[in-house]
Amino acid sequence: QVQLVQSGAEVKKSGSSVKVSCKASGGTFSNNIDMIGWMRQAPGQGLEWMGGVIPVYGIATYAQKFQDRVRITADESTGTTYMELSGLRSEDTAVYFCAGGLDSRGWGYDWWGQGTLVTVSS
Amino acid sequence: QSALTQPRSVSGSPGQSVTISCTGTSSDVGGYNYVSWYQHHPGKAPKLMIYDVTRRPSGVPDRFSASKSGNTASLTISGLQAEDESDYYCCSYAGSYTLLFGGGTKLTVL
Numbered sequence: 001q002v003q004l005v006q007s008g009a010e011v012k013k014s015g016s017s018v019k020v021s022c023k024a025s026g027g028t029f030s031n032n033i034d035m036i037g038w039m040r041q042a043p044g045q046g047l048e049w050m051g052g053v054i055p056v057y058g059i060a061t062y063a064q065k066f067q068d069r070v071r072i073t074a075d076e077s078t079g080t081t082y083m084e085l086s087g088l089r090s091e092d093t094a095v096y097f098c099a100g101g102l103d104s105r106g107w108g109y110d111w112w113g114q115g116t117l118v119t120v121s122s
Numbered sequence: 123q124s125a126l127t128q129p130r131s132v133s134g135s136p137g138q139s140v141t142i143s144c145t146g147t148s149s150d151v152g153g154y155n156y157v158s159w160y161q162h163h164p165g166k167a168p169k170l171m172i173y174d175v176t177r178r179p180s181g182v183p184d185r186f187s188a189s190k191s192g193n194t195a196s197l198t199i200s201g202l203q204a205e206d207e208s209d210y211y212c213c214s215y216a217g218s219y220t221l222l223f224g225g226g227t228k229l230t231v232l
Contacts, residue, residue, distance in 0.1 A: 046125065046225045047160070047223045048223060052220075063220060097167065106156045106173050106174040107173070108158035108173030
């Protein structure tokens with residue numbers, strides 16, 4: 001059973017960057033997870049896909065909205081993925097989730113992290 | 123890319139059936155058979171309920187079913203139970219290794 005454990009809550013200033021980690025326990029990416037996605041949920045809003053990475057290839061893709069500000073990476077040796085968001089503004093205050101899935105799930109994410117609250121203050 | 127369109131809320135009484143729609147375009151919902159549905163209780167991690175338009179992961183009750191017609195996908199929950207009260211999100215592959223979520227639907231069990 002794969003578990004994804006995210007780093008703790010962050011409080012950041014406008015204009016700065018935040019880097020959230022997500023570690024897979026119970027195995028490395030190559031054995032258990034074919035793709036990783038990062039989503040966020042702002043207060044009172046819905047889930048929003050920010051981008052994802054296929055760990056074995058190290059290929060990351062991003063939603064157009066975040067293309068210029070987000071970077072997602074995966075370290076297969078430690079089973080950890082990172083999401084870095086730059087140019088933070090108050091609207092980026094949200095809970096950020098990582099999630100993982102298998103090819104056989106057709107882009108569905110079976111496993112989710114617990115969420116990381118990022119608060120952006122001016 | 124705009125979010126997929128879902129009704130903001132739906133409701134039903136215990137034992138009844140409800141259907142949640144998810145409308146996109148030919149570039150996402152209509153173009154691929156990669157629609158998934160998530161149940162999300164606030165404060166918890168979302169749970170995958172449906173993938174590949176109609177498939178249920180093991181452990182998901184068969185009261186949950188889904189389909190797609192054209193650019194609209196649908197999730198039907200039959201035999202509503204109190205524990206089904208939650209937020210539900212559709213998600214579709216949108217090409218070029220990208221995904222798109224719907225705006226979410228709040229299901230109230232009356």
